[in-house]
Each structure stands twice: as C-alpha cells, then as structure tokens.
Amino acid sequence: MKQVNTSDQRYSDVEDAIIGAFERMTRVKAPEKITVTDIIRTAGIVRSTFYNHYQDIPALLESYENRTLNEISKMMTGRNLASGAEVCYEYFYEICEYTRNREYLRRMFRQADATGYIEKALTMIHVYAQHVLLAVDPTEQQEKDTSYAIAYSIGGVVGVLHKWCVLDCRDSSEEIARHLTDLFLHGTQEFIFH
Incomplete structure (x- = not known):
C-alpha cells in the first residue's frame, strides 16, 4: 500500500x-x-x-468526534476559567456557538447512546479544569474537594448543553453562556477562590 x-x-x-x-x-x-x-x-x-x-464510516465518525474534542480543547487552552466571569462567559459562548453550528454534535448531546463521546469530553474537560484549578499547591483535602466540585460543574455544563440541544438550540448562545457561567462559577466558587 x-x-x-x-x-x-x-x-x-x-x-x-x-x-x-x-x-x-x-x-x-x-x-x-x-x-x-x-x-x-x-x-x-x-x-x-x-x-x-x-477505512469506513465508523472510522470517519470516530475521527470526527476526536476532531471536535481537539477543537474544544483548543478553545480551553490559555483560558483560566477560575479567573472570572468574563473569561468563563467567553469560553461558554464559544462552546455554544460551536455546538449550534454542528448538527452531529447537537445529536450527540441529545442522544442517550452517545456515552462514549460524552465520557471522552468529560474526561478531557476534567483534566483541563483540574490542571487550572490546582495550579496552586493544595492540601490533599482541597485537591479532593476541588475534584468533586469540578466533576459537579462539568456534569452541570453537559446537562445544560443537553437540554439546550433537546430544545433545538432555541435560546441564544449568549443566554446559555450566561447561565453556564453563573452555574459554573457558583458551583465551584468556594473551591476556585480559596
């Protein structure tokens, strides 16, 4: 070959x-x-x-999913979501627009059988968030508490995106980004700003 x-x-x-x-x-x-x-x-x-x-369509699907994860990861690079509402909002707005413009991604958020993709996305976001939030030298308990706070927040982000996609993205990206920013910061505020 x-x-x-x-x-x-x-x-x-x-x-x-x-x-x-x-x-x-x-x-x-x-x-x-x-x-x-x-x-x-x-x-x-x-x-x-x-x-x-x-090789075939399933290989294309896997490559497409990995590509979306890489693009989402690039959106996160260089952003410290713990640095405040403006940075969070910009990131969540970009994620909303990215999702709105990709039918397959919206389908992934709507479907229950998209667990493989969602698991990869959750892991990627968790690793990023942990890296950013644990940049300070935390105690073992702070690290554990922060890890749970991150998991809680990421689950909420995915839940909001799921609901938004089920509703066919009728609300604006700006509105969803505002909700996500508020929920993310308030769900992790105690752990981010200690």
Missing part, C-alpha cells in the same frame, strides 16, 4: 472536504444512515480518495 503524507496540504484539504461533507450530510440524514457514496458525492471526491483517509 502506498504511504500517505498526512502533512501534505492536499491531504489536509481533502480531509477538510470529507469532514465538511459529513457535517452537511448530518443536516439532512441521520449519521447512521450516511454512506460513503453520500460523502464522496457531497465532497466531490472519488471513492478511493475517501478510503485513503478512512
């Missing part, structure tokens, strides 16, 4: 076209009904090009 140079710009462009085609297809078809034929027609590529990138 020919070795593929994944750092090549053309490879990256085709990757973006495939992901874009998948995102467009999720607006008209349930993800489990999307076929390779749907993707190649929408992306304007040939079947062999698709298979140079993915």
